[in-house]
Amino acid sequence: MLLDWITEPLEYGFMVKALWVSAFVGIVCAVLSCYITLKGWSLMGDAVAHAVVPGVVVAYALGIPFAVGAFLFGFGATVAIGYVKENTRLKEDAVIGVVFTGFFAFGLMLSTKIPSNIDLFHILFGNVLGISQEDIIQTLIAGFITLLVILLRRKDLLLFCFDPNHAKAIGLNTTFMYYTLLLVLALTIVTALQTAGIILVVAMLVTPGATAYLLSDRFDRMLAIAVGTSLLSSILGVYLSYHLDAPTGACIVVLLTLLFVAAMIFAPKYGLLRRSCSKIESDGGYQ
Amino acid sequence: MxxxxxxxxxxxxxxxxxxxxxxxxxxxxxxxxxxxxxxxxxxxxxxxxxxxxxxxxxxxxxxxxxxxxxxxxxxxxxxVAYVPQADEVDWNFPVSVWDVVMMGRYGYMNLFRIPSAKDRRLVKESLTRVGMMDFKDRQIGELSGGQKKRAFLARALAQEAxxxxxxxxxxxxxxxxxxxxxxxxxxxxxxxxxxxxxxxxxxxxxxxxxxxxxxxxxxxxxxxxxxxxxxxxxxxxxxxxxxxxxxxxxxxxxxxx
Missing domain, CATH: 3.40.50.300 (P-loop containing nucleotide triphosphate hydrolases)
Known part of the structure; x- marks a missing residue:
């Protein structure tokens, strides 16, 4: 019965493809999510995800790879956010809100005016079950560049998240690190676009890191836990999607969220249960 | 000059x-x-x-x-080394005391920040000098106020500024x-x-x-x-x-x- 549940979908080529693409995307997102949660850039991730829409539309219209258009607009939005923040007295969250909704709305408008065969629903919610060979290649390229950059610069990026002032004090170029992190953020979103879609991609970019952060005090362990939960959710999510006939991105994100809730309650050190227990202990201590 | x-x-x-x-x-x-x-x-x-x-x-x-x-x-x-005020640091960050002090050596390392024997020796010496070697594996949030200061002081020492x-x-x-x-x-x-x-x-x-x-x-x-x-x-x-x-x-x- 369980075996059937697992093997039956594997008879279909599109399911096998969806499984390994989702697993790959899960890994890439999980790695970056550790940096994004620690840096406090979740909102920035959401912003970049929405800002890629006009890029995707323009790319299809011009016949260039969607990843290129998405990346240019996603990264462009972060530059625009930086510029507006520097040159107005607005707080960052307001700037992000203004810029990304502007990009997103422009993209929606374009998508109805520029003749193309793109399905808006697929951009918004992902379509990994129907992913084309060409899109897989683009996903792989963007994902591998992300992993390579993080692998090579992981210590500097971590220092930048932890203590940018110290990075500057020892003569490192923090502006360069800032853009490196934005660059891999935009690339990761391009990677995850086909799987999770624009609306849910932020969950894949934040939740694994958030879950892992509740479970560990060491970065390496946090990274391992994030990748583990993300991989598990991605693979199970594709299966759920098949058996329940539900959108794949949604299934993956629901699983990620369930794992997060479990961590929030049961985490050995920072979980709610542990907290209420130690509260009872300390209350008892006063009597 | x-x-x-x-x-x-x-x-x-x-x-x-x-x-x-x-x-x-x-x-x-x-x-x-x-x-x-x-x-x-x-x-x-x-x-x-x-x-x-x-x-x-x-x-x-x-x-x-x-x-x-x-x-x-x-x-x-x-x-120049800089020892920050306590409220400038994210104490929940998942790094150990050893990791933090090693960050003092990054400026001397190659692009990939792989510590040499000298880097490790200096980190150890710096931690010993401020009396924090016993706490090297603690997550930084698990330290007392004085220990936190000493950890960051050790980072400044390790930087040899x-x-x-x-x-x-x-x-x-x-x-x-x-x-x-x-x-x-x-x-x-x-x-x-x-x-x-x-x-x-x-x-x-x-x-x-x-x-x-x-x-x-x-x-x-x-x-x-x-x-x-x-x-x-x-x-x-x-x-x-x-x-x-x-x-x-x-x-x-x-x-x-």
């Missing part, structure tokens, strides 16, 4: 984005081989001056030279640790280090700082402790001065965080 390890602050003004004037026309010289205390009321611009010296913010006017070099060049040569800036090193620290930190600073001074600390703790200043800079929006006095650290001067510093109105200009913070 003679190699001096002092800090020259030349006519610096800083206005924050909310139009608050933090510093104006501040000039001073931090003399090499001394422990200099930066003294002034809260909101008097101590942290702003520190941030300007470290290049964390760019003043509207004026410039800073460290050891005769522009800030960034001096930093690339690992001439000849100039050290310490922002409020005694806040949240017990008397015993304060004494230990002072002893360490005195040892460093005697081995030729230049130390600038900002502090609220007026009582201890004359016991170990041989120079004092008084600051309230601008530099009011600077020089040897016995000459500058007088009751009259302190009354002037903490009594408040009419703040010169200045056209609000926006400052440009360098970099991002």
């Amino acid at each position: 003679t190699q001096t390890l002092g800090i020259t602050v030349d006519n610096i003004s800083v206005t924050y984005t909310n139009s608050r004037l933090a510093l104006y026309d501040a000039s001073c010289y931090v003399k090499p081989g001394n422990i200099t205390a930066l003294v002034g009321p809260n909101g008097g611009g101590k942290s702003t001056l520190f941030k300007s010296i470290m290049g964390f913010l760019e003043p509207n006017q004026g410039k800073v030279n460290i050891s005769g070099l522009p800030i960034h060049q001096a930093q690339k040569k690992q001439l 000849k100039i050290m800036l310490l922002d409020e090193p005694f806040t949240g620290v017990d008397v015993k640790t304060e004494k230990a930190i002072i002893d360490l600073l005195l040892q460093l001074r005697d081995s030729g280090h230049t130390i600038l600390i900002s502090t609220h703790d007026l009582a201890s200043i004359s016991t170990f700082c041989n120079r004092v800079i008084l600051l309230n929006q601008t530099i009011l006095a600077s020089g040897k402790t016995e000459a500058v650290f007088t009751e009259e001067n302190l009354a002037m510093t903490f009594g408040g001065l009419p703040i010169r109105s200045k056209k609000a200009e926006k400052i440009n913070t360098i970099g991002f965080d």
